[in-house]
Amino acid sequence: MPTPFNFSKEDVASAKAGQPGWYLLNIAELSSGPGSNDPSATTHTFVMVIKSGPDNSVIGAKVKHYLSEKTPPAFSIPFIEAVSGKKISEGGAAPDLEKMVGRDVKAHLTWDTKFKSWKADDFMPATGRVE
Numbered sequence: 001m002p003t004p005f006n007f008s009k010e011d012v013a014s015a016k017a018g019q020p021g022w023y024l025l026n027i028a029e030l031s032s033g034p035g036s037n038d039p040s041a042t043t044h045t046f047v048m049v050i051k052s053g054p055d056n057s058v059i060g061a062k063v064k065h066y067l068s069e070k071t072p073p074a075f076s077i078p079f080i081e082a083v084s085g086k087k088i089s090e091g092g093a094a095p096d097l098e099k100m101v102g103r104d105v106k107a108h109l110t111w112d113t114k115f116k117s118w119k120a121d122d123f124m125p126a127t128g129r130v131e
Helices: 009-014 073-084
Strands: 021-034 042-052 062-068 104-112 117-125
Touching: 042 104, 062 073, 062 104, 062 117, 073 104, 073 117
Parallel strands: none
Antiparallel strands: 021 042, 021 104, 042 062, 104 117
16 A cells, blocks of 8 residues: 655755845744753754745755754844834834734745755845835
C-alpha cells in the first residue's frame, strides 16, 4: 500500500533557493517558547510568507525569524521598528508582539546553504519609512 508524503506549493517554494534581494513578507504566525540553546530564555518565532520580490518562483515560501530575550537589542529593535513602522523610544518600550501578526514588512533575504532555508538579514517597513 502506498504511503503518501505530501508537499504543498508553499513547501516546495520554501525549499527552493532563489534570488537574494528585498522581498515583501506577511507575518503569518508567532509562537513563543524556551530557547533551544538556553531554555531559561524565551524565544519568539515569527513565520513570515513571501508576498512579492525579485524572484517570483519563491512567492509563498515561509521565512522564519527569531527574537530571544538574550538577543542584543541591536538585532531585535530594527525588526520591531520595521514591522511597527514606529521608532522605539529612547526611554524604552514593551511592544505587543501578537499585534505584529498579519502585518507586512520588507526584508532582505538570502538563501542559507547550511540550513537550506531563507534568512532575513535586514528589515525595513513595508511603507519604506519609520516614523
